Amino acid sequence: MPTSPTPSTASAAADASGGFGAVVRHPLFWPVVALVALLAVNTAVRPGFLSVSILDDHLFGSPIDILRNCAPLMLVALGMSLVIATRGIDLSVGAVVAISGAVALTFIAGAPDPASTTTVFLAIGMALVLGLVLGVWNGFLVSVLGIQPIIATLILMTAGRGVAMLITEGQITTVTSAPFKTLGAGYWLGLPVATLVAFGVFGLVALLVRRTALGMLVESVGINPAASRLAGVRARTIVWTVFALSGLFSGLAGLILSSNVMAADANNAGLFIELDAILAVVIGGTSLAGGKFSLSGTFVGVLIIATLSLTVTNVGISPLVTPLFKALVVAAVTLLQSPAMRRKLAERTRRRGRTAPVPPSDKPADVSTDKVVA
Amino acid sequence: MTPSDAGAAGSTPDARPQDVRPVVEMTGISIEFPGVKALDGVDLRLLPGEVHALMGENGAGKSTLIKALTGVYGIDSGEILVDGEPHRFSGPGEAQAAGIATVYQEVNLCENLTVAENIMLGNEPRRFGAIDWPRTRRRAAEHLATMGLDVDPASSLGSHSIAVQQLVAISRAMVVDAKVLILDEPTSSLDADEVARLFDVVRRLRDQGVAILFVSHFIEQVFDLSDRMTVLRNGARVGEYRTAELSRTELVSRMIGRSMEVLEDLEVRTEHTVDTAQGAPFVQAVGLGRRGSVQAFDLDVHEGEVVGLAGLLGSGRTEVARLLAGADRADTGTLSVKGTLTRLRTPRAAIERKIAFSSEDRKGEGVVGDLTVRENIVLGLQAERGWLRPLPGRQVDEIVHRYIEALNIRPANPDALLRNLSGGNQQKVLLARWLATAPELFILDEPTRGIDVGAKAEIQRLVSDLAGRGMAVLFISAELEEVVRLSHRIAVMRDRRKVAELTNTDTVGVDDVVELIASGGDR
Incomplete structure (x- = not known):
């Protein structure tokens, strides 16, 4: 068979630029640059953008807004990262967000004492269990029945809002319940509770995934399902688990969203959050083709999207062109972090390097990334 | 290796009929890929009204030669004459225009279109620029009739079996009035009746004067169908033979490059004495089989024993391994592990019983x-x-x-x-x-394929060591020398069937195994 020359030789040559090169080649480099650039634009427009003050015993300012607003997306994108790593996708997260909020608020509204902590904990428990059940349903369709993930979760995506509508009986359910409001709008130690919960869960799962073998097995199934099966990996259980987790996290996201506005809107709660979550995962450097995933990448991706939303209002971009603006930024970040694009950039640097020679580095080429070892 | 080293024994390579001019004459074809000489001065000629089999082991250059003829690959040197005219095709389209049609192993048709649409696709009769559907269907029906096929042209292709789809693919190839029809492994997914039906069609085309190039790993089919064969080995032509004048044994030994006279080097063998008399076998298959994959077979492997599986590619070696490893489910027979009846439904079930399986498809399944x-x-x-x-x-x-x-x-x-x-x-x-x-049983399917000599030797030594320490090993390799050297017993597969089993002794050589592959079980 004819073998085409691999691009490894080109990039290996470009790698010899020492420490800075290693930083630039880090998969998180461009996403972080994008985030910093966005913050810089905001600060340029409004110099006090990054300042944080203390107001009413808690921290206050745009950065805190970003952290609080990104909480639901953070949770949804966490589940999405794991699902995408197994070559799947979960389109139903927005619907689960809506159902979860609807269940919690309808229960609280119907309870004799909406403000009691018992009621609130029961409501939260119910919503979480329901989220988990919906995730298990998705996982069943995908891993047991073998339906393609995009179709399997499309079922719940379209049906889910109808279910939420049935629960709220077509109304936008609103309640007054101080304990429940704490989850989405409260503060603890000066920080938004929503942020603490989302970041806490994110950190816990990130730890769990790398401390147990879940991460490795998820990646193995995503990279080569046939080899994983022969190696004895319970691919079905793994896929089922990640869909269940995605449902659970979406349920929690729904609780935070509905608690923030103290209303359950079956039609609009978490609308298009699945797309934002997929974007965040992709911006973070996890391939939609499955396999290797990066939770820290997803973390940065979520922050970028949350900052972007705030930038739109802060910079005063007309709502008419908001989607276009978002699309441009996302396209730029995605291109910058794509391996093909980075290879091109590396080649350009290399060509420039030829005209003005860079001192050779004594750092050996990194075997694990680029060199083909015979 | 040179093309001249094997042709001599007993056959008449130059059995050229004087009166017929070849439709296709390829001479001195060489193709080089970076670092590999894929074809080295290969000759091939196809005569009208003959079925010509192209034989050779995996990697011998069969598909490269076909691709050179059909214009998929450009040739570095050599000459291709079609009807006496020199040609250099730069794509399958040009080859087709010159009357060379190819039907590949996988059916390349549209399942959701009708039989008639598939046959006539791209060649539909037109009237005023639009497709003349009644005439299209009529023409398709005529083509099916010439081939003796009773298939409704208006039925959807997907509703037919793979065999019928294959025949439709041939009909499609013949729409352009092909003078040469290349059949690349057309029978690999067909059962016996379907093969017979395909062969009827092929013979009919042959009698109409079409030159047919037939590639198959099934030796019996080749002897059944072909009139003449060209054998390739390591990118070079070993010789051209009339099928009637070549025995199965001669064919196999030419394909793998060992004549019957050469004696095996006995020194490099491992110790052959293993006491299988004591105790039950670690794994014992009785009548194990799977429809469309491998016929029912008996096989047992004892602790500390290496059992080799020999046979040509596609003979059912891998299928046996997959059944024992739980990668495929058996639908007949029983399997016992350490004397206990078990059913291996998943690879995991096998792993739990300490059976490890290293697949031949390293990239796809490893x-x-x-x-x-x-x-x-x-x-x-x-x-x-x-x-x-x-x-x-x-x-x-x-x-x-x-x-x-x-x-x-x-x-x-x-x-x-x-x-x-x-x-x-x-x-x-x-x-x-x-x-x-x-693991207590290690199934190794082609563990040494495509790897360098040093690693190969290390893996062979490892297999020998593992068995020495009491592991049961099922060793599969296309390289018979390896199998003979390492195995205590050798099971021989042919045409998806276990045809023989022999206990390895110092007097057993590659030639004995070759003979069994070629003819075992028929006597």
Whole structure:
């Protein structure tokens, strides 16, 4: 068979630029640059953008807004990262967000004492269990029945809002319940509770995934399902688990969203959050083709999207062109972090390097990334 | 190896009929890929009204030669004459225009279109620029009739069996009035009746004067159908023979490049004495089989014993391995492991019974390329424990270090991505993955294929050592010398059937196995 020359030789040559090169080649480099650039634009427009003050015993300012607003997306994108790593996708997260909020608020509204902590904990428990059940349903369709993930979760995506509508009986359910409001709008130690919960869960799962073998097995199934099966990996259980987790996290996201506005809107709660979550995962450097995933990448991706939303209002971009603006930024970040694009950039640097020679580095080429070892 | 070293024995390579001019005459065809001479001065001629079989082992250059003829590959040197005119096709389209049609192993048709649409696709009769559908269907029906096919042209292609689809593909090829029809492994997914039906059609076309080039791994089919054959080995032509004048044994020995006279070198063998009399076999298959994959067979492997599976590619070697490894489910027969009847429904079930299976498809079913060497080595062990019980880091390091050392994996870097290792080292990592699970039966399907000589020798020594330490091994290889050298017993497969089994002694040589592959079980 004819073998085409691999691009490894080109990039290996470009790698010899020492420490800075290693930083630039880090998969998180461009996403972080994008985030910093966005913050810089905001600060340029409004110099006090990054300042944080203390107001009413808690921290206050745009950065805190970003952290609080990104909480639901953070949770949804966490589940999405794991699902995408197994070559799947979960389109139903927005619907689960809506159902979860609807269940919690309808229960609280119907309870004799909406403000009691018992009621609130029961409501939260119910919503979480329901989220988990919906995730298990998705996982069943995908891993047991073998339906393609995009179709399997499309079922719940379209049906889910109808279910939420049935629960709220077509109304936008609103309640007054101080304990429940704490989850989405409260503060603890000066920080938004929503942020603490989302970041806490994110950190816990990130730890769990790398401390147990879940991460490795998820990646193995995503990279080569046939080899994983022969190696004895319970691919079905793994896929089922990640869909269940995605449902659970979406349920929690729904609780935070509905608690923030103290209303359950079956039609609009978490609308298009699945797309934002997929974007965040992709911006973070996890391939939609499955396999290797990066939770820290997803973390940065979520922050970028949350900052972007705030930038739109802060910079005063007309709502008419908001989607276009978002699309441009996302396209730029995605291109910058794509391996093909980075290879091109590396080649350009290399060509420039030829005209003005860079001192050779004594750092050996990194075997694990680029060199083909015979 | 040179083309001249084998042609001599007993056949008449130059059986050229004086009165017929070949439709296709390829002379001195050479194709070189970076670092590999894929074809080296190969000759091939196809005569009208003849079925010509192209024979050779995997990698002998059969498909390269076909691709040279059909214009998929450009040739570096040599000459292609079609009807006496020199041609150099730069694509399959040009070859087709010159009357050379190809039907590939996988049916390249549109299942959702009708039979008639598939046959006439791209050649539909037109009227005023629009397709004349009644005439299209009529023409399709005529084509089907010439081939003696009773198929409704208006039925959807997907509703027919693969065999019928294959015949429709041939009809489609003949729409352009092909003078040459190339059939590349057309029978690999057909059962006996379907093969007979296909052959009827092929014979009918032959009698109409079409030159047919037939490629198949099924030796019986080749002898059944072909009039003449060209044998390739390592990119060179061994010779051209009339089928009637060549025996099965002669054919096989020419394909694998060993004449019957050459004696095996006895010194390099492993010790052949293993006491299988005592105790029950570790694994025992009785009448195990799977429809469309391998016919029912009996096979047992004892502790400390290497059982070799010999046979040509497609003879059912891999299928036997997959049944014993739980990769495929058997639908007949029984299997017992250590004397207990078991059903292996999944690979995991086999692993739990201490059966490890290293697939021949290293890339597709073994390597998890984007994971590191470390992760690939512990994957099997970790999968067995489940995700909730991660292996302690120190234990992982210890295991990984041990196998990198023991199997001499290069580079000795546990954090290298597996896809960046060479084929031989990837294979060693996969062996390490399985050895780490401490198997009691190790099924190795082509563990030495496509890897360099050094790694090959290391893996052979490993197999021998493992058996010496009491492991049962099922060893599959296309290289018969390897099988003969390592095995205590050899089971021979042909045409998806176990045809013979022989106990290896110092007097057993490759030639005995070749003979069994060619003719065993028929006497």
